[in-house]
């Protein structure tokens with residue numbers, strides 16, 4: 019049984035991080051250069067960690083499967099990043115950001131971690147502005163903000179609809195500086211395929227060079243995994259196709275606990291599925307809900323009618339109706355489920371009936387009139403207002419409207435978007451303590467790959483915040499606490515038996531996959547798994563459904579290992595093999611997610627069990643039995659994993675029923 | 680307002696023939712191979728069409744066509760196909776992954792090749808090695824800031840127009856289409872986008888000269904060609920990065936070279952007591 023010591027510092031919530039920083043062990047500058055840290059991943063979390071640690075003087079190697087660190091999935095984030103700057107003078111504060119995040123997570127996150135996140139959020143914006151991130155600005159030259167879901171203040175910083183791109187390029191520029199100055203060794207197109215554990219400590223990794231197929235050993239004093247989320251287990255999601263769980267999963271199999279795997283975020287505003295050839299779902303940023311109004315027809319018989327022909331009185335702006343104080347900015351889990359309920363009632367729109375409208379007509383009118391007034395136009399014509407309004411909306415969201423047009427061939431200026439929820443983020447991940455270290459000493463986990471800050475539901479614009487917080491402002495302090503206890507020069511050599519054994523483990527897996535030579539391509543299994551996960555472990559879960567899901571996954575997994583066909587050779591670039599390795603891991607992870615969802619007999623945040631709901635369809639938590647983190651421990655192939663728990667103690671906030679009404 | 684019905688896009692299937700560049704490895708010779716692709720929904724993306732073809736090949740135990748891709752929404756810069764002679768295909772302002780089959784007609788023969796340029800060697804089939812771009816960024820594409828040392832973000836106001844123009848340049852996705860489109864394999868558009876992004880902001884001023892000098896030197900060293908003002912680069916760019924940034928970089932470069940030559944330098948390198 020794993021020991022899960024969260025190491026949360028004592029003392030009042032607001033002082034914990036400051037106190038911890040002053041008490042934490044330090045590594046002296048001359049010794050820092052004797053330690054080698056391997057950072058896996060160069061998304062916001064990995065790139066910022068690698069650069070910060072190199073700047074402190076550690077030897078750093080950064081490994082990514084991409085051909086360039088700039089391609090990490092963080093690049094795709096659209097909407098924005100939160101920070102408690104209170105530049106808007108609208109009553110924001112560190113406490114309020116902390117509180118919103120805790121409540122948004124449906125009281126399933128650690129108070130101390132979330133408070134720290136809110137505290138360092140302000141430093142992130144300073145750091146990124148200094149790096150030259152071109153944030154949106156007001157006419158006076160100061161930073162602009164917008165609102166995101168689950169908040170009643172405007173605290174989201176953004177760079178058009180490409181905030182993730184600009185933040186990642188900022189972190190990438192720091193990493194590039196270090197690579198250019200030889201303080202970070204960059205290794206691209208290598209996939210971490212195993213974790214090497216020596217005497218119970220993480221001391222290295224095994225990678226596969228995706229260009230040549232060769233296996234490599236990297237010995238280290240500490241390993242940082244910052245490899246992102248695992249939403250591609252659903253096949254269709256808003257993730258990049260290459261995002262994978264492999265690094266985390268192999269670490270799990272080496273003893274790291276996997277926490278709350280079933281906590282998945284389904285984002286309400288994505289472009290609906292259109293055909294079975296589809297490879298990904300495209301997000302329409304939450305920022306659109308600042309101005310777009312979500313509705314479905316009141317009457318079922320109207321669902322196939324042109325939206326503009328449906329009079330106001332026959333429209334149901336359901337988020338505004340059900341959640342008047344947050345309206346269209348209700349949190350994601352709440353909004354997604356509401357949309358699903360409307361479609362289940364038969365009021366969904368579009369070809370498949372799985373869609374709701376996101377309508378900008380009102381915003382276009384409002385902005386058009388404002389722009390006309392600013393331009394001193396008296397009695398502007400309706401056309402002029404439309405023209406000015408569309409221009410104003412284009413300035414805010416033009417790139418999103420363009421993406422929508424490319425994919426659907428429809429103009430969202432002229433008719434409402436059709437949207438539907440899709441898998442978007444995974445709150446679960448490897449278990450870490452307050453220092454971001456897993457239960458395997460020496461293994462640190464950052465960014466989306468860990469579980470720690472978002473509880474059962476993540477609020478919009480807070481993943482970017484967490485990635486940069488972990489990499490720029492937390493790990494530079496907390497890694498010292500571990501390394502100070504490791505003798506400089508004590509790291510094992512790559513010749514150590516544990517490296518040979520781990521390398522053999524990877525080689526055997528690859529040989530096995532290559533030798534099946536069955537009848538179906540890898541994609542066949544990925545699609546089937548995705549369907550099982552969506553049907554049984556998606557937006558609404560039940561005991562029967564999850565039990566059935568587990569059985570179906572076991573069957574599918576057995577078939578995969580009998581009948582998959584991975585052509586070509588393992589000795590050069592082989593994209594079919596890359597996919598097969600990842601899908602093999604998903605076929606195991608999927609089962610663990612169902613198991614986690616099955617044993618959590620309550621509803622909270624993104625985890626909705628039909629059996630546990632309030633009469634109005636909202637989540638019914640069971641704080642008596644489930645105010646804890648479930649951290650699963652691998653027990654060996656074919657054996658049931660062990661469910662460890664870490665109790666969540668709320669010292670400052672009172673756990674209550676989350677209401678956005 | 681006139682009520683417009685949803686103009687549902689056509690779903691009539693189309694069939695095409697692909698002529699794809701196949702090359703087993705960097706040192707092996709390549710050649711075109713034809714593959715039929717039948718009954719495609721015109722709303723599938725070009726890459727989804729390749730997925731379908733590859734699933735067919737894999738099911739038969741044949742080596743699938745290697746191609747680079749990741750986000751599939753035009754932001755990561757991984758996809759890099761030359762489609763019918765054009766980097767990123769027939770449409771302006773989109774990446775390969777944002778090209779849809781509705782842009783093609785039933786019966787078309789579609790030629791697909793990798794981005795071809797000396798500094799981007801082929802790894803396999805349609806996948807090339809673009810690490811030269813990273814090397815250029817490492818030479819100077821940054822502002823040196825240690826974590827924890829920044830001042831308050833609002834302490835340095837940035838005029839909105841400057842911030843907007845910097846953002847226009849910063850949108851570059853590092854795909855390399857500009858290089859593939861240029862007969863000289865020049866990387867000027869890519870480099871000028873970074874130089875302009877940081878050069879337009881107050882935060883980028885301290886290292887402005889060294890940045891442009893070092894990045895341009897690295898670009899030359901890596902074998903990218905000269906710019907002869909044909910502007911095929913900006914025409915192929917999925918983010919429509921303007922070639923005005925090239926002119927801006929040239930001005931920066933001349934100024935920086937001049938200042939570099941005549942700048943008084945401190946001779947002290949002492950560390951102090």
Ligand SMILES: Cc1cc2nc3c(=O)[nH]c(=O)nc-3n(C[C@H](O)[C@H](O)[C@H](O)COP(=O)(O)OP(=O)(O)OC[C@H]3O[C@@H](n4cnc5c(N)ncnc54)[C@H](O)[C@@H]3O)c2cc1C
Pocket residue numbers: 058059060061062063064081082083084087089090091092093094095096097098099181182208209210211244245246247256257258261262264265301442443464465466467478479480481482483485
């Ligand atoms: C479409 C979209 C929009 C979003 N918008 C927002 C938003 O507006 N605001 C917000 O806060 N959040 C947003 N998010 C969420 C946010 O972008 C991510 O949670 C966050 O960027 C994850 O960062 P990361 O550093 O943890 O991982 P990633 O950016 O996913 O990076 C993972 C890194 O690990 C490497 N890697 C992975 N596996 C391996 C392996 N086995 N071996 C070697 N290397 C490996 C990759 O090469 C990559 O460098 C959005 C997400 C999506 C999908």
Ligand code: SF4
Pocket residue numbers: 850851852853854855856857858868869872912915916917918919920
């Ligand atoms: S300038 Fe345009 S074409 Fe060139 S790398 Fe950047 S985005 Fe690609």
Ligand code: FES
Pocket residue numbers: 747748749750751752753754755756757758774775776777852
């Ligand atoms: S796959 Fe990311 S830009 Fe095309």
